[in-house]
Amino acid sequence: MVDPADTVMNFRRRDARDKLTGRTRFTIDRFPAGLLHGAVLRAGVASGILRKLDVSRAATMPGVRAVVTAGDAPGRIGIGIADHPLFVVDRVRYHGEPLAAIAADTFDQAQAALAAIVFDIAPMPAVLDMEAALAAEAPLVHPDWRSYEVLFAGGARGGNVAWEATAVRGDVDAAFARPDVTIVDSAFRVGRQNHVAFEPRAAIAAFEDGRLHIETSTQVPWTVRNGTARLLGIRASAVRVTVPPVGGGFGLKFDLAIEPFAALLARKSGRPVRLVNSREEEMLTCLFRENAEIRIRSAVTKAGEILGREAVVLMDCGAYGGEQIFLTTMTAHTLGGNYRVGATRLVSRAIYTNTAPNGAFRACNGVYNTFALERHTDEIAAAIGMDPLAFRRRNVLGDGALGATGQIFEGDVLGPMLDRMAELRADAPDLVPGDDGRLYGRATTVGTWFVFVGPSAATVNMNADGSATLVTSGVEIGSGSTMQALPQIVAGVLGIRPDDVVVRSADTDAAGYDVGVGGGRTTVSLGAASLKAATEVRGKLLAVAAAMMDVAPDDLVMRDGRIERPGANRYGYSIAEVAARAQALQGPVAGTGAFTGQGVKAMVGCAAGHFLDAIDIPVFAVHDCDVAVDRETGHVEVLGYRVVQDVGRALNPSAVGGQIQGGVVQGLGYALHEDVTIGSDGCVRQSGFETYRLPLAGDVVPVAISLYEGAPSSGPLGTKGAGEVPILNVGATVACAVANATGLRVQELPLTPPRVLERLLGRKPDLAFPHIAERWADNLLHPHGQSTGSGDGG
């Protein structure tokens, strides 16, 4: 067995030098010989009927080699529901929806030809927000939603409700009816967030030997392979996907994107086609973290026991269901996380609107559900007159606590993490409010997220020179998991240096299926598969060495590049010698490994419409910050920030620290100034960096970090994902600190200066959601637990 300590080190990433010297070739840096340049024509209305689309003149323009439209790609794709065609077929559902794509010898020729396409769209009434989408007699974004193929059964659907998931445990009505409870009712709203991955979505497609080869900037090579094949009507095995270094993902690239356009153009032209989104396309159609509206009520005793809780979460999925259909699942595991609650009922609804589709973004809806839950928690503490930190200490999940779906949590984790945070705060100098007239405040919050386990495969080939080659579908998106954690694991098992582990970049022809790089799963799922593959290699090498030395394999140790008998004389061989001998005697040594989540149990009947009834590996976080709020301008300055993160085991503490600093800063952007708005034409207003305000070096503070190790995890060597969760409670913590500083009921993110100021000046009333029914059950298409079938909800 491997000693986990052998895998822990601050091993430096091997890709840093090339990235620092400009030598790394991202997908956007690749210009293969003979390539054509692609471009996509997009609709300029939010809703309409496509009456005419004539590409005949465009097809004859100079340099044009291929034009493709809906007729070339008849299929539909989706998560849960196959509702999404590649091109507008007859109905435009969002501003920016693709109408046609062109490949030409130069990019300028492709653009010129786009301008020569003749089309006519008859505008139709649009629903641009969830209130409009849920109004009586609202126009339907998908009038024929009933006819769509259902890819995953169980969610309620109807009209503009793309998907509805419910989680019900215990008797909530009884809890609310008790005479001794205080009922706290809170409402929250958040806007969208743009990933702004610095490398836009980009792909190069070519047909080679009768098969399609797509080189793309993605987190999910297998999703690209399978989805592109589905849209093109070809076998999935006829598609090969390879992935160069990816210039930032953050969830943006966790779905099929522009690859099918490039593939169709390559098929039609017979030439390699390069397609790269412009920054404007990225800003307007990026699969944002969705905007959401949340109502949450709790019944709490004077002593601070949470007897009952109910919530309605509306998630704007945009024009197509996409990731939000899956993410309805995560409401139960985030709003239903953090605290012990007697009885709970939650409904999470993905709502169609005539806006650009939303998608996955680092910790997804966990970020705003944590914001809502933590602000609600502070409102509860205030209502019953209890210190918010004391309330949290009393109620955080501990060993044996039940989640919203009845899953039983293991171990006391959040409680000790709060203690750790107290130590971290004690190390920091006391905050002395200045005499600058600003309002000072602080907050501590807790958060619950998960590792998105799922299938992964790995092969380790042992080379006769003592190095090993690790083959997986893992993608390097910047987080370093494939540069640090994976080679460290393989090296630790084989007793070699991580420098001697070659990591093959993702190629669906070389490695087995993988869910993708995201959801904090790389170190856990790919790591577990890699650990198994390396362990098989280790066993084979030990057997050969044992025969060479005429001893039992158990008598040998593998370390420092050698297999030897423990003892003073270090009798043995180098691993290279053993590998060479094995290769000569039996053929090359290799091992394979596979992994998937084990499926933690939920309580029967609690979850309906969920893709995961329980979470295999929970991940907890405790954040704390200090803020100052300018009364004159509404500007919020973050003065200090602290994180205690549950990492299971940190294989590379330096890498984890880098993820935490970066994730917190992305969260500060979300909390304070990354604002996405949608105009009356249905188009996102922030088309570039001038209008979308990203965090700058001068905005940020160094995050004080404490890694909490030792919590239960089924991950390899006790690991958990560490890259996704740092952003989880940032919005929550900043919001609670601003509420603490100002005494305001903070209900919305981002806390831009105008939004803070209008609350400070009393010019904005509390939120009210006419489209969320007063009675919880009235928000449901079907009563919880009633069979939904597939199509009688609307």
Added chain:
Amino acid sequence: MPLALTVNGEVRLSNAGPMTPLLDILREEFQLTGAKPVCREGFCGACMVLRDGRPILSCLTPAGLVEGSDICTIEGLSPGGTLTPLQDALESHDAVQCGMCFPGMVITLTHALRRTHDLTDAEVRQALVGNICRCTGYERIVAAALAIAAAHGPEAARDG
């Protein structure tokens, strides 16, 4: 007349029009893809190169305007792949994540360290006002620059 550009010490010719962004010629004609087109509006700084030693936004600079200037790209800063002290510090601070912003970061900080050898924390952050990073949260980049400023002083700053 083709454009004659002096890039990394070599005169190179381009048939592109004089209004063509310098960035596009560097990347697509000269295969110098270190500078990145990220925002193409002059906000992100990922496309920065040195013109006569000063950082410019190559996405907004018409190539015709830099004839007669010395252009130094990220590839020209570390010929043969030898890291400058700044690049070395960025590597040893484990600062790099996706890497898209680093060519521009290195260009800006190289200039800032050459100009002022004893940069303060606030001055480093001020220097980075036109360079955005989406991954790292900046602190290790700032720390690496300060380490150069503190440990090597004027000598290292001159070497960049």
